[in-house]
Amino acid sequence: MTDQYSVNPALLRPFSPPPRLLMGPGPITVDPRVLRAMSAQLVGQYDPAMTQCMNETMALYRGVFKTKNQWTLLVDGTSRAGIEAVLISLIEPGDKILVPVFGRFGHLLCEIAERCGAEVHKIHKEWGEVFTPDEIETAIKQVQPKVLAIVQGDTSTTMLQPLDHLGEICARHGVLFYSDGTASIGGNPFETDKWQLDAVSVGLQKCLCGPSGSAPITLSEKAVATIRKRRHIEAGIRTDNHIAGSGRRIASNYFDLGMIMDYWGEERLNHHTEATTMLYGARECARILLEEGVENAIERHRIHGKAMAQGLAAMNLKLFGDQSNKMHNVVGVYIPEGVAGEAVRSSMLNDFGIEIGTSFGPLHGKIWRIGTMGYNARKDAVLQTLTALEAVLRRAGHSQTANAGVDTAMTIYTQEGY
Template identity: 80%
Template structure:
C-alpha cells in the first residue's frame, strides 16, 4: 500500500534525533566545529575555492598521517570504502596477502582481499591479544605475500597491534605494508613514514571527531607505482596514455585509486563529483587535530581513557584483554554474571541518553565496549557515563561501593 502524504503526515516533519552522548566504540558525538563546517554552501567541483580546499585537505592529512606522501587524499565513502579502494587497487587476482587477525576487522580485510581474487593467508590470535613482530615475520617468510594487511586498532577487541617494527620487516622481504587505522588514528601514535607504511586508510568517526562518510588515505611512492601499473579505463573519456598500464584492469571504477589520483592531482580529470560537504568536514577534522597538536590529542585520549578504565575497575567490573596493548580510546569490560547486558545498554540509552557498545563474534554478550574518543574524550563525558552506569547496575542488582567509579576517576584527574 502506498503512503498517503498529507500535510499532517509524520513523514513530512523534519527529522529531529534525540540528544545522545555516544560513548560506544564509534561513531561518536561529532565536534560542533565540524558540524558548522559541514553546514556551509557548496561551490562547483572545479571552482578555484574548491580545488584549493582539496589541496589544503591533502596537506592537512599529511600532518595527521605523519607523512610526506604526495598522494594523501580522500575516498568518498565510509572507512570501509577506503579499505576496499586500497586493496582493490593494489591487488590483482592471484596475489598473495597476509592478514594477522586479532578481531572482527581482520576478518573484514580478509573478506575484501578474497573478493579481489587474492590468495589470503591468515594467522590468528585469541581475541584480547596481539601479535609479536616475530610471529608476523615468520608468517611472511612462510607465505611470501605481496601485501601485509593489518588493522592497527580493532574496536571489536579494544586491542592495539604494535606496528613500529613491521615496516622494516616488510622492506627486507619486499612486501607492501598496509594498515587500516580507522579506530586508532588521532588517539594513538601513528607514524606512517617512520614505520615505513606503504598504504593507510582511516575514517573520521572515531578519534578524528567527525561523521562517517569520508575515508582519508595515504600512499607511498611504492604503492603508487604498484597501482599505476594497473590499467585504468573509463569508457570514452581517457586517452590512451591512461590505458597503458601493464597489469590487469582494476575491477572497480569507483574505487580505482589511479583514477581518483588523477582527479585529486593537477590533471583534475573527472572521476566523480566530490562529496563537498564531507570534504569540508574532513578538512575541519584534520584542522582541529593539528591545531590542538597531535601529541596533546594522544595525551588527552590516554588520560580520559585511563580515567574511564580506573572508574570501571572501581565499580567491581573486570577489564577485558591485554591492558598493555589496549587502545587509549576504548575499553572493554566484562558484563557481570547475572546481569542482562542488553537491558543495561537500553537503560543507559533510554533513561540517560548515553550509548555504550556491545561486541561481536566470540565476545558478543560477554563484554561492553565504552569509548572515550574524539569530542567525547573529556572529563564531563567520562563522569556522566560512570555515574549513569553505576545507577543502572545498582538497580540491576550488581554490588558495588556507592560513587566508586566517579570518585576514582575524579581522584585520578586530581593527580594529573
C-alpha cells in the same frame, strides 16, 4: 494531485534526533565545529576554491598521518570503502596477502581481500591479544605475500596492534605494508613514514571527531608505482594524451585509486563528483586535530581512557583483554554475573541518553565496550558515564562500592594534572 505513491504525511516532518552522548566504540558525537564546517554551501567541482580545498585537505591529512606522501586523499565512502579501495588497487587476482587477525576487522580485511581475488593467508590470535613482530615475520617468510594487511586498533577487542617494527620487516622481505587505522588514529600514536607504511586507510567517526562517510588514505611511492602500472582512463573523457598502464585493470571503477589520484592531482580528470560536504567535514576534522596538536590529542585520549578504565574497574567490573595493548579510546568490560547486559545498555540510553556499546562474535553478550574518543574524550563525558552506569548497575543488583568509579576517575584527573 493524487498520487498512489504518496507517503504518510507524518514522514514529511524534518527528522529531529534525540540528544545522545555517544560513549560506544564509535561512531561518536561529532565535534560541533565539524558540523558547522559541513553546513557551508557548495562550490562547483572544478571551482578554484574547491580544488584549493582539496589540496589543503591533502596537506592537512599529511599532518594527521605523519607522512610526506604526495598521494594523501579521501575516498568517498565509509572507512571500509577506504579499505576496499586500497586492497582492490594493490591486489591483482592470485596475489598473496597475509592478514594477521586479532578481531572482527581482521576478518573484514580477509573478506575484502578474498573478493579482490587474493590468495588470503591468515594467522590468528585470541580476541584480546596482539601479535609479536616475530610471529608476523615468521608468517611472512612462509607465505611470501605481496601485501601485509593488518588493522592497528580493532574496536571489536579494544586491542592496539603495535606496528612500529613491521615496516622494517616488510621492507626487508619486499612486502607492501598496509594498515587500517580507522579506530585508532588521532587517539593513539600513528607514524606512517617512521613505521614505513605503504598504505593507510582511516575513517572520521572515531578519534577524528567526524561522521562516517569519508575515508582518508595515504599511499607511499611504492604503493603508487604498483597502482600506476594498472592506470586506466575512462572512455568518454579519454584523449590521445592519456597513457594507460600495462597491468590488469583494477576490478572496480569507484575504487580505482589510479583514477582517484588523477582526479585529486593536477590533471583533475573527472571521476566521481566529490562529496563536497563530506570533504568540508574531513578537512575540519584534520584541522582541529592539528590545531590541538596530534601529540596533545593522543595524550588527551590516554588520560580520559585511563580515567574511564580505572573508574570502571573500581566499580567491581573486570576489564577485558591485555591492558598493556589496549587502545586509549575504548575499553571492554565484562558484563557482571547476574546482570542483563542489554537491559543495562537500554537504561543507559533511554533513561540517561548515554550510549555504550555491545559486542560482536565471540564476545557478544559477554562484554560492553565503552569509548572515550574524539569529541567525547572529555572529563564531563567520562564522569557522566561513570555516574550513570553506577546508578543503572546499582538498580540492576550489581555489588559495588558507592561512588568508587567517579572518585577513582577524579583521582586520576588530579594525578594527571587535569
